[in-house]
Amino acid sequence: MNKLYYIKENGIHKLHYDFGESKCELFILLNQRVEPLHVHNFDELAVVFGGSAIHVIDEQKYPVVRGDVFVIRGKHRHTFEELDNLNIANIIFRRDYFETLEKEFADLPGFKALFIDEPRYRINQQFKSKLHLNSGQLQEIMNLLNGIRDEQANILPGYNEAKERIFEFLIIKLCRDFSKKQTANTMSLLRVSKAIDYMENNYEKRITNCLLARMTDMSESNFRYCFKKVTGLSPIDFLIKLRVEKAVGVMETTPSINVTETAMKIGFDDSAYFSKKFKQIVGISPMIFLKKQRAKVE
Structure with missing residues (x-):
């Protein structure tokens, strides 16, 4: 049975891969053909090493060319149109593996921006914060991809572990390249990503625009402008939404709380x-939400 296959549910094409003991797999697609608009049961790192196309994702369209690198989260519907000899390397990886990588690379500059925040805020950024490699950088990445390909082909003892180590080094290399990229859009994303990371890990503390601006080496006015440009929300509105989301989690796990x-x-x-x-964001008052949670456990 083919490990990579489509199923169709409620009119939506879903691309599935049976990983078995593997955590990641590489597919090198030469002259990519047109695929139906689809979602995945995995996440994906795409490296364009030849040709061009229009990437359709979440009903938005963006051009991609040789040297472009981007992450596609499995829940986002996507495909490619107007393909012109598109050659693309796709590393697909299990979501539980990504959760491990997220913890392992939490302090790696560029990781959160490239793998989490760029996909999350892609519509606001119009794909302008994607990583684009020059010829030398692309060749270095292709060398690593060839290493993964060889491990998959030869199936020597420890090949799964070898694939993972090469993939993890490839991630480090891409994050370094992303951190060095000096366009206005990527610099804004890197700085805002740093602020978001702080807010997500310290949401219960007193957080001000002044504090976040100093942390990101920006003036307060420029920080507010860049933050809203990236996320679509002001820093204070983002923090309020984040806190309400955390409150939902607290009340779901501890319905006895008031x-x-x-x-x-x-x-x-x-x-x-x-x-x-809470009512503005969730749609009901926290008191009613708590009553519903308590009813579930009675």
Whole structure:
């Protein structure tokens, strides 16, 4: 049975791969053919090493050319149109493996921007923050991809582990290249990504625009402008939304908690203000949300 196959559910094409014991696999596609618009049961790192096309993802269209590198999260519907001798290397990887990599490379400059925030905020950025490699950088990446290809072909003892180590070094190399890229869009994404990472790990603390601006080496006004350009939200609105999302998680796992305790736990000093923002974002009050959670466990 082919390990890579399509199924169709509710009119949506879903591309599945049976990984078995493998955590990642490389597919090198020469003169890529047209595929149906689809989602995956895996995530994917794409390296364009020849030709061009229009990448259609989440109903948006972006040109891709030789040297472009980007991540496609499995939940996003995508395909390629107007293919012109498109040659592309796809490394597909299991989502639980990516969660491990996310922890392992948490402090690696460029990782969060390239693998998490660029895909997340791609529509706002119009794909202008994608990584583009020059000829020398692309050749270095192709050498690593050839190493993965050889391990897959030869199937020597330890080949799965060897593939993973090469892939992880490839990630480090790409993150270094992304961090060195000095366009306005990528610099904004790198700096905003640093602020987002801090907010996600310290949401319960007092966080100000001034603090985040200093952290990202920007003036406060420029930081606010860049943050909204990348995320579509002001820093304070982003923080409020993040805290409300954390509150939902707290109340789902601890339905015995009350509204005031929840507000204090996730960084709100005023439970009334928390309730107002919670209802705006979730659609119901935190009190009603808690009642529904308690009913589930009774």
